[in-house]
Amino acid sequence: MLNFQDPALKQIHEKIENNERLNLSDGLKLFQTNDLLGLGKLAALVKERLHGPKVYYVFNQHVNYSNICVNRCKFCAFRRPKGHPEAYALNIEEILTKLKQAGNSIREIHVVGGLHPDLPYQYYLDLVRSLKENFPHAHIKAFTCVEIDHLARISGKDVKEVLSELKQAGLSCLPGGGAEIFAERIRQKLCPEKISGQRWLEIMKIAHELGIPSNATMLYGHLETLEERLEHLLALRNLQDQTKGFLCFIPLPFLPQKSYLKEISPTTGFEDLKMIAVSRLMLDNIPHIKAYWIFLGLKLAQVALHFGADDLHGTVYEEKISEFSGQEGEKALSREEIERVIREAGFQPVERDALYRPV
Numbered sequence: 268m269l270n271f272q273d274p275a276l277k278q279i280h281e282k283i284e285n286n287e288r289l290n291l292s293d294g295l296k297l298f299q300t301n302d303l304l305g306l307g308k309l310a311a312l313v314k315e316r317l318h319g320p321k322v323y324y325v326f327n328q329h330v331n332y333s334n335i336c337v338n339r340c341k342f343c344a345f346r347r348p349k350g351h352p353e354a355y356a357l358n359i360e361e362i363l364t365k366l367k368q369a370g371n372s373i374r375e376i377h378v379v380g381g382l383h384p385d386l387p388y389q390y391y392l393d394l395v396r397s398l399k400e401n402f403p404h405a406h407i408k409a410f411t412c413v414e415i416d417h418l419a420r421i422s423g424k425d426v427k428e429v430l431s432e433l434k435q436a437g438l439s440c441l442p443g444g445g446a447e448i449f450a451e452r453i454r455q456k457l458c459p460e461k462i463s464g465q466r467w468l469e470i471m472k473i474a475h476e477l478g479i480p481s482n483a484t485m486l487y488g489h490l491e492t493l494e495e496r497l498e499h500l501l502a503l504r505n506l507q508d509q510t511k512g513f514l515c516f517i518p519l520p521f522l523p524q525k526s527y528l529k530e531i532s533p534t535t536g537f538e539d540l541k542m543i544a545v546s547r548l549m550l551d552n553i554p555h556i557k558a559y560w561i562f563l564g565l566k567l568a569q570v571a572l573h574f575g576a577d578d579l580h581g582t583v584y585e586e587k588i589s590e591f592s593g594q595e596g597e598k599a600l601s602r603e604e605i606e607r608v609i610r611e612a613g614f615q616p617v618e619r620d621a622l623y624r625p626v
């Protein structure tokens with residue numbers, strides 16, 4: 268029998284026990300509660316129902332092929348304009364050399380970058396093809412919907428054709444980035460040049476229909492309201508009802524330190540744990556919730572495993588978005604380290620591939 272300090276949680280517990288869907292008003296009650304441990308218990312219950320004692324991780328590598336971007340999103344500390352002394356764009360040989368340093372047991376290669384003004388469409392196809400040829404055991408998880416839209420523009424092809432050609436070249440799935448927060452009011456302030464939330468969802472729908480699964484993210488802790496967070500989650504839940512193509516949801520706490528929005532205070536641990544738990548409870552049709560340790564910090568990500576998260580992302584060798592954003596802490600973990608973190612939290616580590624199949 269679970270006890271809750273907050274009567275609102277008791278009511279929501281009943282809904283969960285009866286497999287009833289939570290609505291926006293339930294979501295608000297969850298965000299507004301101060302009974303953090305009660306909220307955690309609810310989310311842990313759902314996590315346990317879906318995954319038992321398992322917590323997943325992947326032996327992966329990130330490739331941030333270029334930080335040159337034509338968009339100027341205010342939250343982004345990674346982007347540099349072309350010609351800037353810190354701007355870079357890697358050629359395929361350089362990328363392969365970096366990846367080979369990490370050994371050949373990589374299971375997932377996560378590829379994202381800025382919207383480069385002049386890299387040709389062929390570069391992206393060749394990149395995916397070379398990665399697949401050189402790392403046949405790895406899944407290539409490449410390009411956010413924002414990049415896919417860019418590729419459609421520079422190639423003059425439609426999104427369906429671009430995604431089909433990338434799939435043909437070896438693409439397995441899409442990462443969840445670029446979603447930010449779907450609310451147009453906030454996008455106008457944060458990232459007015461970026462594709463709309465509607466377009467992001469439309470591209471995901473096309474990918475899922477082509478048999479390309481994906482992740483989904485939400486950037487929180489900036490200018491958005493709690494309602495806007497919940498509307499974002501409900502839009503994802505709605506698309507997932509139609510396509511079943513989302514594998515995992517990743518709430519990303521905004522890291523203001525080196526962005527253009529330094530006046531915003533970083534999220535607190537309390538808020539981050541609530542966000543993980545509310546995601547688990549609202550997204551009843553998305554199988555996995557990721558505690559992204561690179562942004563949360565490894566210690567809080569470990570605690571998040573008791574608040575509904577079942578995935579700790581991966582070992583990661585080099586990741587530039589957090590580095591440029593001023594996030595300090597661990598840069599890479601060995602299998603032994605990531606497994607120790609999971610075991611010490613009382614769970615059973617399961618190494619997975621990009622599609623969440625145990626390896």
Ligand code: V47
Nearest residue numbers: 342343344442443444445482484486520521522592
């Ligand atoms: O879309 C950029 C975010 C995202 C900042 O699919 C920032 O498995 C916080 O999507 N503070 C890219 N966030 C990262 C991403 C991702 C990460 C891990 C796993 C997966 C996956 C996807 O990073 C961007 C944006 O929302 N971001 N700048 C910042 N200063």
